[in-house]
Amino acid sequence: MGFEVIFKGKNFIRLLSGLCVALRISVISVAISIVLGIVVGMLMTLKKPVINAVTRVYLEIVRIMPQMVLLFIVFFGFTKMTGSNLSAELSSIIVFSFWGTAEMADLVRGCLISIPVIQYESSKALGLSRLQTYVYVIIPQIIRRLIPLSINLITRMIKTTSLIMMIGIVEVLKVGQQIIEANRKSAPKAAFGVFAVVFLLYFLACWPISCLSKYLEKKWEN
Amino acid sequence: MESVLKIEHMSKKFDDLIVLEDINLSIDKGEVVVIVGSSGCGKSTLLRCINGLEDIDEGQVLLDGETVNPGNRNLTKSREKIGMVFQSYDLFPHKTILENAILAPMKVQKRSRKDAVEEAMRLLDRVGLAERKDSYPRQLSGGQKQRVAIVRALMMDPEVLLFDEVTAALDPEMVREVLDVILDLAKQKRTMLIVTHEMSFAKAIADRILFLDDGRIIEDSDPKEFFTSPATERAKRFLRTFEYEK
Numbered sequence: 129m130g131f132e133v134i135f136k137g138k139n140f141i142r143l144l145s146g147l148c149v150a151l152r153i154s155v156i157s158v159a160i161s162i163v164l165g166i167v168v169g170m171l172m173t174l175k176k177p178v179i180n181a182v183t184r185v186y187l188e189i190v191r192i193m194p195q196m197v198l199l200f201i202v203f204f205g206f207t208k209m210t211g212s213n214l215s216a217e218l219s220s221i222i223v224f225s226f227w228g229t230a231e232m233a234d235l236v237r238g239c240l241i242s243i244p245v246i247q248y249e250s251s252k253a254l255g256l257s258r259l260q261t262y263v264y265v266i267i268p269q270i271i272r273r274l275i276p277l278s279i280n281l282i283t284r285m286i287k288t289t290s291l292i293m294m295i296g297i298v299e300v301l302k303v304g305q306q307i308i309e310a311n312r313k314s315a316p317k318a319a320f321g322v323f324a325v326v327f328l329l330y331f332l333a334c335w336p337i338s339c340l341s342k343y344l345e346k347k348w349e350n
Numbered sequence: 351m352e353s354v355l356k357i358e359h360m361s362k363k364f365d366d367l368i369v370l371e372d373i374n375l376s377i378d379k380g381e382v383v384v385i386v387g388s389s390g391c392g393k394s395t396l397l398r399c400i401n402g403l404e405d406i407d408e409g410q411v412l413l414d415g416e417t418v419n420p421g422n423r424n425l426t427k428s429r430e431k432i433g434m435v436f437q438s439y440d441l442f443p444h445k446t447i448l449e450n451a452i453l454a455p456m457k458v459q460k461r462s463r464k465d466a467v468e469e470a471m472r473l474l475d476r477v478g479l480a481e482r483k484d485s486y487p488r489q490l491s492g493g494q495k496q497r498v499a500i501v502r503a504l505m506m507d508p509e510v511l512l513f514d515e516v517t518a519a520l521d522p523e524m525v526r527e528v529l530d531v532i533l534d535l536a537k538q539k540r541t542m543l544i545v546t547h548e549m550s551f552a553k554a555i556a557d558r559i560l561f562l563d564d565g566r567i568i569e570d571s572d573p574k575e576f577f578t579s580p581a582t583e584r585a586k587r588f589l590r591t592f593e594y595e596k
């Protein structure tokens with residue numbers, strides 16, 4: 129079946145460290161996306177024509193462009209244009225954050241406009257200050273709506289890291305391919321086992337996150 | 351009688367639309383004033399201007415002699431003395447009934463939790479909802495939600511309470527339970543400004559009726575007088591819309 133090659137030499141450790149690379153890139157990108165996404169999402173609710181136009185174009189670009197094209201543009205394009213080198217990992221973080229910020233901003237915008245005006249007004253009528261209104265009334269409601277949605281985005285990001293091997297990053301899928309290549313003669317059927325393990329690793333990375341999301345959704349149902 | 355709330359020459363425009371024009375009004379402590387008038391005449395806007403949810407273009411609103419609108423940085427201080435209950439349900443959906451009631455007293459008035467909970471329970475009991483304290487708003491009926499909204503406003507011990515058609519969104523069988531709570535408040539000598547389309551309720555509770563037409567107060571009279579022999583043609587026509595003929 130091909131599982132034997134997994135534990136040959138340092139193969140398993142290599143797979144794990146490949147997963148770590150993918151997770152590191154996703155975690156950093158997700159963190160950046162959340163922070164920037166909240167800022168951009170709030171800007172989008174200001175109804176300023178210029179900001180609206182810019183963010184519309186931004187969202188459309190992210191929607192239309194395959195992530196791989198973005199990766200190539202940033203990684204190869206930047207090097208060509210400036211002559212200096214942008215590391216593959218940094219390029220990936222830039223592209224993933226660019227993409228994540230757009231999606232996150234759209235989610236934040238959606239959540240913000242879904243809070244009825246009366247929530248702000250009744251807080252005001254009770255004498256709560258603007259800051260108190262956000263802290264005790266608006267933000268808790270936004271977080272409750274945002275978390276399940278953004279967890280979906282995070283898991284999609286982790287999965288999409290499989291693309292970054294295209295610009296030379298050795299992540300888990302690439303390690304898997306290397307193992308298969310290296311054992312082509314001795315274990316010609318290794319592909320199934322290796323990919324099964326890769327599948328399992330992705331699953332183990334994403335599953336706890338979606339469990340957490342389900343748990344929070346349940347908890348906040350009331 | 352001592353005047354609590356005073357409105358002097360207040361005007362309000364939305365762009366070019368004049369919604370309130372030269373409103374003058376003085377309300378005494380413990381007085382229950384009911385505002386009636388046809389849809390769009392500016393009743394909600396009047397209440398919203400009084401507690402500063404809308405800026406006004408001219409004139410001023412005074413509470414105990416202090417200007418509350420046009421607002422300044424200290425507006426929240428005076429705003430907590432004016433409670434308001436809205437037509438649509440405005441409870442905080444992520445908080446329980448009890449938490450809804452104690453949030454503002456704890457955060458705005460800095461009262462202790464124990465103190466706030468005690469008072470909330472007393473008031474919830476009074477409106478018959480003490481045993482629902484740990485429910486969330488979406489688990490309550492419309493009438494129950496409005497009673498909680500009234501409790502939440504009372505928790506700030508406001509000097510004036512504003513009610514904007516608080517029963518308009520309710521099923522008919524729930525209207526009564528909410529109006530009874532407001533009648534109870536009138537017995538406790540609360541100062542209230544009530545906008546309503548329930549004419550028999552207006553008749554029963556009002557010390558004074560204001561008839562608003564096209565942004566002006568065109569009648570300010572005793573309820574008996576208003577309902578039996580209104581002074582203006584507009585008011586006569588308005589009251590006729592509530593009568594049914596075979």
Ligand SMILES: Nc1ncnc2c1ncn2[C@@H]1O[C@H](COP(=O)(O)OP(=O)(O)OP(=O)(O)O)[C@@H](O)[C@H]1O
Pocket residue numbers: 364367369387388389390391392393394395396
């Ligand atoms: N935010 C706003 N922007 C522009 N016009 C507004 C706004 N709010 C109210 N108006 C207008 O002001 C007028 C008075 O509105 P208001 O809501 O005070 O009427 P109302 O007497 O409460 O009516 P109803 O009985 O239907 O509640 C209406 O013509 C309305 O269209």
Ligand SMILES: [Mg+2]
Pocket residue numbers: 393394395514515
């Ligand atoms: Mg109204």
